Amino acid sequence: MAVEHYIGLMSGTSLDGVDAVLLSADSxxxxxxxxxxxxxxxxxLKAELLALNSAGHNELQRAALAGSAVARSYAQATRTLLLSQRLAPREIRALGAHGQTVRHRPGEFDGVGFTLQLINAPLLAELSGISVVHDFRTRDLTIGGQGAPLVPAFHRAVFGRADADVAVLNVGGISNVSLLKADGASGGFDCGPGNCLMDGWxxxxxxxxxxxxxxxxxxxxILPSLLAALLAEPFFQQPPPRSTGRDLFHLQWLDDHLARHVPQARPVDVQATLLELSAxxxxxSLARFAPGSWQHLMVCGGGAFNGHLLQRLQVLLPRLIVSTTEAQGLPPMQVEGAAFAWLAMRWVRHLSGNLPAVTGASGERVLGSYTPA
Structure with a gap:
């Protein structure tokens, strides 16, 4: 098998835009x-996607239209990437398109729950001229999994080491950690709010x-009473497998705590407290659910550029080396896009993409649905 090229398209809970990453994969x-x-x-579009995280008027129509708008943004990023590399659509085996998460409720209501990533995949296939793999999370949910996080399998393939136990922390709107042991064992879970509350505030x-x-x-x-109240949220005591999103961690959640505990707080002090919450x-989570001989915490996502957050992580985790994935050859803003290109490659080659030890699913599965060009 010759080298194939894939493009991963990711828009996360930070709602800032689309990262497109070109990935090569050998046989x-x-x-x-x-x-x-x-x-x-x-x-x-950003405002509408944020609004769709909560129930609202005419939301089915609005969600469908937003999914088409997301597809157009994905197509724009794809065109920009192809032009920069002087590649034609026919030279790309497939796009891995995550879509924009607006609801994530695994295991709720009927025992399966649901997760919703808005993307009009047929429109993206038509606009880009490239086959699209999408809806990566649902299959994992159907067999008892959380549907997230899905990046640990990719992290293991790229960052795993045979001589050290390392962890990879993705800080987007929500933060999640991948645990990669030297013996090949892997784990991971969502930690809680990454940038979503800080950005909103x-x-x-x-x-x-x-x-x-x-x-x-x-x-x-830092406001100690507010921090203690925020950390008392039951999610933080929930053992893995676990995942979360804006369904729980949103500004109204914060406002409710502020009204009860520190109604006259200075905004800058609230921001300091939110950053401390993220750290x-x-x-x-690492101390409670993943004690071990971790040697290195590699940080990616937008939070990797928050120097103060990295400083707090280093203080709280003094035995670990805290650095960004840049030192490992993959820039922080490219990691998640690369992960979904990798998951598209796994679909094309009929290989599993989830880690049951991470998501809680009952087995490994090929993830995603396919829309041909």
């Missing part, structure tokens, strides 16, 4: 990220999309 499954492109979401009070480098948070003081939920 043995060894992969290399070759290039990256980014397409920001239009502000009106800074947008409300500073009018910016994010707190660059955590500089605003670094100017504030603590990682450190506490």
């Amino acid at each position: 043995k499954g060894s992969v290399q990220a070759l290039a990256h492109a980014y397409a920001p979401f239009d502000p009106s 800074v947008q409300r009070h500073q009018g910016t999309d994010y707190d660059a480098g955590g500089q605003w948070a670094a100017q504030g003081q 603590r939920c990682v450190a506490d």
